[in-house]
Amino acid sequence: MNTSLLLAAQAQQQQSMMPMLIMMAAIFVIMWLFMIRPQQKKQKEIRAFQNSLQEGTKVVVSGGIYGTVKRIDLAANVIEVEIAKGTVIRVDKNYVFADAASSMQGAQAK
Numbered sequence: 625m626n627t628s629l630l631l632a633a634q635a636q637q638q639q640s641m642m643p644m645l646i647m648m649a650a651i652f653v654i655m656w657l658f659m660i661r662p663q664q665k666k667q668k669e670i671r672a673f674q675n676s677l678q679e680g681t682k683v684v685v686s687g688g689i690y691g692t693v694k695r696i697d698l699a700a701n702v703i704e705v706e707i708a709k710g711t712v713i714r715v716d717k718n719y720v721f722a723d724a725a726s727s728m729q730g731a732q733a734k
Contacts, residue, residue, distance in 0.1 A: 674717055677703065682724035685715050690724045 677683070681693045683705060691705035694712055701717045 670721055673723065674720055677717070677720065683720050684722040684724050686719040686721060689713075693720075 677693055677696060679693050679695065682690070683693055683703075684690055685705060689705070689707055691707040691713070693703055694706045695704040696717075697703070702714050703717050703720060704712050705715050705720075706712050
């Protein structure tokens with residue numbers, strides 16, 4: 625009799641684990657859809673923008689500094705950005721995030 629009770633308890637425990645596993649999987653899928661996937665998509669857009677940079681493009685660098693690309697050094701992965709007349713700073717290419725023209729239009733629309 626003890627054996628049958630033990631087997632019944634184990635079967636019940638396995639059945640109660642299944643809904644919990646399904647719930648955890650559902651939570652992971654929801655997190656992936658609403659958090660991870662959009663972030664990956666945004667990173668892909670930023671990389672595409674960084675790879676398409678050309679001289680004369682108006683950009684915003686990571687510190688919120690607006691400027692114009694003056695020179696691109698692909699070997700060193702550095703971009704020279706003019707932030708004021710005669711003032712040029714060197715910025716790592718990975719820290720150029722946005723097109724200043726589209727950023728300005730977005731700010732004016734609000």
